[in-house]
Amino acid sequence: EIVLTQSPGTLSLSPGERATLSCRASQSVSSNFLAWYQQKPGQAPRLLIYGASSRATGIPDRFSGSGSGTDFTLTISRLEPEDFAVYYCQQHGGSPRYTFGQGTKLEIK
């Protein structure tokens, strides 16, 4: 089983700052199969990034993804008030078919 470990668990930043979220896999993940989601309280998750670096439809360009192998990063270049939420990485492959990281909570400082 591929385990995804996200860090930090909680990130406290102010609007306008840059956020860098990490997702580390226990074994190599195909970049084609690494995605990032945003979840706000009481809402379903929303796809942000797929294929490690491709933005989903309607996602602002302040969101970017990078990485390969076992280390992946989600960067929010300049935080807007609506960006404070929980972020999950997710991979596809092997067994189980999909796994998620435990999440990073991005909170307002």
Place this chain on the structure above:
Amino acid sequence: EVQLLESGGGLVQPGGSLRLSCEGSGFTFSSYAMSWVRQAPGKGLEWVSTISGSGGSTYYADSVKGRFTISRDNSKNALYLHMYSLRAEDTAIYYCARDAVRFDYWGQGTLVTVSS
């Protein structure tokens, strides 16, 4: 516009059964695999099950294998999750999601509570 609408959640006793439904619209339903993902209260996301577009292939998380059955009716644009032998640890919001190797569209979720 792609829409997914779940239904069927509720309160069930341990050992009981429940069937969740998800109706899709705004896309060619049979062209996509579909999945169920759950989230226990205050916890993270857990993939539960996936079914191929034709319904011919199904996949399950070990935590539900042998107790849950995923199915679909493409004539009705409907996805189902039949849940048996429910346990307290199955308590969660259950989301259906369109599966394109990533989950690109999600429903609003339906809450399943397993409690006596």
